[in-house]
Amino acid sequence: MTTGFTEETSAEVVAASFDGTPDPRLKAIMTSLVTHLHAFVKDVEPTEAEWERAIAFLTETGQRCDATRQEFVLLSDVLGVSMLVDAINHRTPAGATDTTVLGPFHMVESPPRELGANISLDHNGEPCVFAGRVTAPDGTPLPGARVDVWQANGAGFYDVQQPDVQPERNLRGLFTTDGDGRFWLRTVVPRYYPIPDDGPVGRLLAATGRHPNRPAHIHVIAEADGHVPVTTHVFVEGSPYLDSDTVFGVKESLVRPVTEVDDPARAERFGVANPFRLLEFDVVLDKVRA
Amino acid sequence: MTTGFTEETSAEVVAASFDGTPDPRLKAIMTSLVTHLHAFVKDVEPTEAEWERAIAFLTETGQRCDATRQEFVLLSDVLGVSMLVDAINHRTPAGATDTTVLGPFHMVESPPRELGANISLDHNGEPCVFAGRVTAPDGTPLPGARVDVWQANGAGFYDVQQPDVQPERNLRGLFTTDGDGRFWLRTVVPRYYPIPDDGPVGRLLAATGRHPNRPAHIHVIAEADGHVPVTTHVFVEGSPYLDSDTVFGVKESLVRPVTEVDDPARAERFGVANPFRLLEFDVVLDKVRA
Numbered sequence: 001m002t003t004g005f006t007e008e009t010s011a012e013v014v015a016a017s018f019d020g021t022p023d024p025r026l027k028a029i030m031t032s033l034v035t036h037l038h039a040f041v042k043d044v045e046p047t048e049a050e051w052e053r054a055i056a057f058l059t060e061t062g063q064r065c066d067a068t069r070q071e072f073v074l075l076s077d078v079l080g081v082s083m084l085v086d087a088i089n090h091r092t093p094a095g096a097t098d099t100t101v102l103g104p105f106h107m108v109e110s111p112p113r114e115l116g117a118n119i120s121l122d123h124n125g126e127p128c129v130f131a132g133r134v135t136a137p138d139g140t141p142l143p144g145a146r147v148d149v150w151q152a153n154g155a156g157f158y159d160v161q162q163p164d165v166q167p168e169r170n171l172r173g174l175f176t177t178d179g180d181g182r183f184w185l186r187t188v189v190p191r192y193y194p195i196p197d198d199g200p201v202g203r204l205l206a207a208t209g210r211h212p213n214r215p216a217h218i219h220v221i222a223e224a225d226g227h228v229p230v231t232t233h234v235f236v237e238g239s240p241y242l243d244s245d246t247v248f249g250v251k252e253s254l255v256r257p258v259t260e261v262d263d264p265a266r267a268e269r270f271g272v273a274n275p276f277r278l279l280e281f282d283v284v285l286d287k288v289r290a
Numbered sequence: 291m292t293t294g295f296t297e298e299t300s301a302e303v304v305a306a307s308f309d310g311t312p313d314p315r316l317k318a319i320m321t322s323l324v325t326h327l328h329a330f331v332k333d334v335e336p337t338e339a340e341w342e343r344a345i346a347f348l349t350e351t352g353q354r355c356d357a358t359r360q361e362f363v364l365l366s367d368v369l370g371v372s373m374l375v376d377a378i379n380h381r382t383p384a385g386a387t388d389t390t391v392l393g394p395f396h397m398v399e400s401p402p403r404e405l406g407a408n409i410s411l412d413h414n415g416e417p418c419v420f421a422g423r424v425t426a427p428d429g430t431p432l433p434g435a436r437v438d439v440w441q442a443n444g445a446g447f448y449d450v451q452q453p454d455v456q457p458e459r460n461l462r463g464l465f466t467t468d469g470d471g472r473f474w475l476r477t478v479v480p481r482y483y484p485i486p487d488d489g490p491v492g493r494l495l496a497a498t499g500r501h502p503n504r505p506a507h508i509h510v511i512a513e514a515d516g517h518v519p520v521t522t523h524v525f526v527e528g529s530p531y532l533d534s535d536t537v538f539g540v541k542e543s544l545v546r547p548v549t550e551v552d553d554p555a556r557a558e559r560f561g562v563a564n565p566f567r568l569l570e571f572d573v574v575l576d577k578v579r580a
Contacts (some may be wrong), residue, residue, distance in 0.1 A: 005538040006368065014370035016536065020499035029340075030498060032333045034369060040326035041374050044319050051375045055362045062352010062362075072345045072352075079324060080295065080304035084331050085341045087297040208320060209310035227319040248295040248304065 007090065011038035057200055064199040068160065070104055074087035074201040077101065077247040078210070090230075095137040096286040097230050100249045103219065105158045113173040116271050118186035121167040121221045125154020125188025128258060128277040129270045134181045134222055135284055141181025142285065145224035148174050149185065151217070156193030177224075184270055189258055189277065190216045192240050193249065205246065212246050215239040234281040256281050301328035347490055354489040358450065360394055364491040367391065367537040368500070380520075385427040386576040387520050391540045393509065395448045400438045403463040406561050408476035411457040415444020415478025418548060418567040419560045424471045424512055425574055431471025432575065435514035438464050439475065441507070446483030467514075474560055479567065480506045480547055482530050485537065495536065502536050505529040510573065517575035524571040546571050 005013045008138065015034045021027035045271035076082045084103050090099040113119065120127070134145040150172045152158050159170040171190075175183045197205060197212035205212050216239035223229035235242060235250055237257040242250055258279045261267070267274035292467050295303045305324045311317035328384040336344065354361035366372045372391050380389040403409065410417070414447035424435040440462040442448050449460040461480075465473045487495060506529035511521035525532060525540055527547040532540055548569045551557070 003533065003535065003540065005373055005540075007381075008375065009369050009505075010374045010377070010538075016499055017370075017534070017538075018498050021497070022499060023497070026497060029334050029336075032330055036326045036330035036333070037369060037371060038374060040322055041371055041378070043326070043345055045378050046319075046375055048317075048375060048379050051366075051372075055360070055366065058348070058362050059352050059355045059360070062349050065349045065353070070345070070349070076341075076345065078305075079327060080300050081327060081341075083295055084297065084300045084328060085336055087300070088331070089334050089338050091297075092465060205317060206355045207311070207313070208308050209312060210307055229316055243292065243293065244307070248293055248307075250293065261335050262551075287440070 007042075011035050014038065028207065046290050057204075060200045068107070069196060069199075071196075071199050071201055073104055074195055074199070075204075076206060077195065080248045083248045089210070092230075093137070093286055095284055096228070097222070097232055097283045098251045098253045099230055100251060100254060101246075101247060103249075104230050105160060106150060106219065106221075107160055108169065108172070110150055110172040110174040111169050113175060113185070115175060115178060115182075115184055116186065117173060117175075119149065119171050119173040120153070120186065121170045121186045122153060122165075123188070124166075125191070126277060127272070128187055128189045128279055129184060129220060129272060130187050130279050130281070131182070131184035132281040132283060134177050134183070135225060135282065136227065136240075136288060138283055141177075141179075142224040142227065143179045143181055145177040145178055145181065145183075145222060145227075145283075145285070146174060147177065147183045147283070148219075148221040149187075150219045151187065151190040152193050154188050154191050156191040174224055186270070187218070189236060189279070190218055192216045210246060211241070212245070213241045214245050214247060215250060216242040217249075218279070218281075220281070222283045222285060224285055226288055228288055230283060230285060234279065236279070301325050304328065311426045314530075331519055347494075350490045357481055358397070359486060359489075363394055364485055364489070365494075367485065368491055368495060370538045373538045381397050382520075383427070383576055385574055386518070387512075387522055387573045388543045389521055390523050390541060391537060392521050393537075393539075395450060396440060396509065396511075397450055398459065398462070400440055400462040400464040401459050403465060403475070405465060405468060405472075405474055406476065407463060407465075409439065409461050409463040410443070410476065410478045411460040412443060412455075413478070415481070417562070418479045418569055419474060419562060420477050420508060420569050421472070421474035421560070421572070422571040422573060424467050424473070425512060425572065426517065427574055427576060431467075431469075432514040432517065433467055433469045433471055435467040435471065435473075435512060435517075435573075435575070436464060437467065437473045437573070438472065438509075438511040439477075440509045441477065441480045442483050444478050444481050444482040462463055463470075463471065476562060477508070478558070479526060479569070480508055482506045500536060501531070501534070503531045504535050504537060504538060505531040507539075508569070508571075510571070512573045512575060512577055518578055520573060520575060522573075524569065526569070 194212040216236040217233035484502040506526040507523035
């Protein structure tokens, strides 16, 4: 007559309520969700007041979202779920460049720019050349590869966060590699920055003694015909928070130094005064498999 | 240099980020949450598109909440979590009346009413006497116990859902038991009803082949000095959906028949014409333990 729901049977009874789900994938997801969710609740045995606080937290997280703010993505980020989903979906073969999270700031298209262009339109930060080469795993250069770059300025802000301060499309550019698979551009060294922390996720970090910062990085999406695109960052060696990125995005394979280069010939090729600062990042794209 | 986050280590790495949480209870909750959440994600291996849909679903669930609608409570309800939290927090000793969920409709205070009062102000539904006795586990009657009653009408709606149709405080009353621990009142037989299903939770139910209905019930909160209060329902025997309450609230111990009574003396005591319909529900409250 009843469903037989008890503290002991709850997960099985609720999972069974999804038995009639027409889509087998949705059925599998709901069954797994119920199993793990009930295991969590049984593990922590929340008081009714604690459960009400959890409901209020989730509600506020949803209500903090708008056209330029996605608080549930931030929550997923600081709980390491975004990076876990990234890892599951990009089991990169050895040799290919590792992936990391896309992040929330790729909300506008990067404007196509010529190799060597300066993407720092506000000149806020220490000038720096960003250069690299896109190749296949066997080292074959990939001419005509698209390299999409975006980053924060020397104060730790993206253009979309400061529409009244930074020029539109500041520190964004879509480049195409030359006949040797190379790309190069002028920019500034990015600064570490906090994720938006004036909402419920920021309060969670504060309550748990965690800082909200990400170490300095430049975002890169690289793609070439016949190859698997990669969404990644290059992290600046020596940046604060490399060992405690609040979204768990750092991989050791993605950390590179900004070096001081004294080489008049290279400076001339990059169109900068000698000496200059250089951040180099080569990208290896796996071949698409049949 | 990095956190060592990988698909294999993710739960441990993220749990460790909460090691500095000052409040030990919050630390335990976050550690358990991360462990179970990562186990769920590893189990279902969501695509990036699926994860985005999950984020969008949670966001919409938060944004559907307002002063009179709590969509995250509905989500907790249909996933059986509200009933599980209820079960964990009310491990009722044998003999005491079982608990079930409070539900979202106790949002206004029930007006104190005299024993025998008619709480059906709109006369929508089949007239019925609701009566019972509040006792301790050893059968001792509890005079002066408070019995708070609220219910949907014969069309399946609570007053707060139809402020323009139903009189204020329709089908709500706070009663005090007489010297023999008894309460009685006039009302109507409630109808089964759907939980609000025009939001994301309703769409989830539809997509999974589940109906949104709760079987007919009257809500009761009973309390008496020196005893443990109980929040529960009495369910109407024979109601549709008793075996598939969408919030898993039904317990067999809480189901009672509406009987047809032909007894002029009782009819007179209850102040109704003979014969009459009667729903009886006795409540047993556990003693507060030191």
